[in-house]
Amino acid sequence: MPSSYLPRPEHKFTFGLWTVGNTGADPFGKAVRSALTPVELVHLLAEAGAWGVNFHDNDLVPIDATAAERDKIVADFKQALDATGLVVPMATTNLFSDPAFRDGAFTSNDPKVRAYALHKTLRAIDLGVELGAKVYVFWGGREGTETDAGKSALESGQRFREALNFLCEYAIDQKYDLKFALEAKPNEPRGDIYLPTTGAMLGFIATLDHSEMVGVNPEMAHEHMAGLNFMHAVAQAWGAGKLFHIDLNDQNYARYDQDLRFGSQNVKAAFFLVKFLEDVGYAGSRHFDAHAYRTDNLDGVKAFAKGCMRTYLILKEKAEQFKADAEIQALLAEINADDGSMNQFFGLYSTGKAAVLKAHEFDRLALGKRGQPYEKLDQLTIDLLLGAR
Ligand code: DIG
Ligand code: MN
Ligand code: MN
Numbered sequence: 001m002p003s004s005y006l007p008r009p010e011h012k013f014t015f016g017l018w019t020v021g022n023t024g025a026d027p028f029g030k031a032v033r034s035a036l037t038p039v040e041l042v043h044l045l046a047e048a049g050a051w052g053v054n055f056h057d058n059d060l061v062p063i064d065a066t067a068a069e070r071d072k073i074v075a076d077f078k079q080a081l082d083a084t085g086l087v088v089p090m091a092t093t094n095l096f097s098d099p100a101f102r103d104g105a106f107t108s109n110d111p112k113v114r115a116y117a118l119h120k121t122l123r124a125i126d127l128g129v130e131l132g133a134k135v136y137v138f139w140g141g142r143e144g145t146e147t148d149a150g151k152s153a154l155e156s157g158q159r160f161r162e163a164l165n166f167l168c169e170y171a172i173d174q175k176y177d178l179k180f181a182l183e184a185k186p187n188e189p190r191g192d193i194y195l196p197t198t199g200a201m202l203g204f205i206a207t208l209d210h211s212e213m214v215g216v217n218p219e220m221a222h223e224h225m226a227g228l229n230f231m232h233a234v235a236q237a238w239g240a241g242k243l244f245h246i247d248l249n250d251q252n253y254a255r256y257d258q259d260l261r262f263g264s265q266n267v268k269a270a271f272f273l274v275k276f277l278e279d280v281g282y283a284g285s286r287h288f289d290a291h292a293y294r295t296d297n298l299d300g301v302k303a304f305a306k307g308c309m310r311t312y313l314i315l316k317e318k319a320e321q322f323k324a325d326a327e328i329q330a331l332l333a334e335i336n337a338d339d340g341s342m343n344q345f346f347g348l349y350s351t352g353k354a355a356v357l358k359a360h361e362f363d364r365l366a367l368g369k370r371g372q373p374y375e376k377l378d379q380l381t382i383d384l385l386l387g388a389r
Helices: 038-048 067-084 111-130 153-173 198-205 220-225 230-239 267-280 298-324 326-335 351-359 364-369 374-385
Strands: 013-016 052-056 090-092 135-139 179-183 214-216 286-288
Touching (some): 013 298, 038 052, 038 067, 038 298, 090 111, 111 153, 179 198, 198 214, 220 230, 267 298, 267 374, 286 298, 298 326, 298 374
Parallel strands (some): 013 052, 013 286, 135 179, 179 214
């Protein structure tokens, strides 16, 4: 088996503590795997070949830990990072597990909860920065409703905006080298989560006081849950200079958030996503926000982690083959043929350009007769993905 499928630090593969630390509990059954410590998880990820490890504050430091316990946990974690060479590119706050957040955190109707959410996030940002994080993710898992009778969507948006403005000011005030990445999800655990898609987040970011330091963390499963094309969402974020982080996994449409192993469900979607990231030279983390099946034990968790990275590298190689394939590239040249005659009409507006364009004669019937060889091109892509080429 070619060693090119073995992960290396330059691939920047990362996992959250909560991913390989997932014990298999779900709404219909309790844990099936023993909980591993953060130190054990760091060593497991290092053995699998990961480059980095991410965490929610309480993945590392239990919410009820004393100051002394916190210091010991952080010291042990730092020692494991030093021993393995793993880095911490991203950190985030758990604003969804504790009952205090059952009606949201920054958008809760209870001002004490909103203030507590800020308090918790300030301290979690300090912890993330202390461990080296340069990206801070906000996933508003509880920021939503089951009934819109009791919560104003407009006021909730304003509350979320004020919280993020405050936290941006904090990072600036502390002189932290930190960017914020907002993660969208359409629902679960709330019936409807505010700002449900990456596109919605991009629109929201434009309304923030420090929008320059805020981007997005698109997650494959979450856009798929909304029935959307994940690569298109990522391309929009990239085009806006806002792809600050990415959560890779997989998802079967019209299901709960399955957080499946990357590439295990939609190989073609995963291919076009990997191709996009590699084509544009995305230099950020390839973060796998996923977990092993509940059916599996620890060996399965390790296979899950290795499988995420292996599939990414196989698809990366397929993307390179796509670019080098003469027949595919010839079709792309045919599809994108351009004699330059229309260039006079594109680009910046001018009164003269509009006048000439309005007066120009187009052969509409001829335009309608031109087909595109997408069937042939897509079959070549399928051949490539199935190893028949
Ligand atoms: C869920 O997809 C969320 C949480 O796991 C975490 O807050 C974020 C970071 O990847 N993704
Ligand atoms: Mn998810
Ligand atoms: Mn995620």
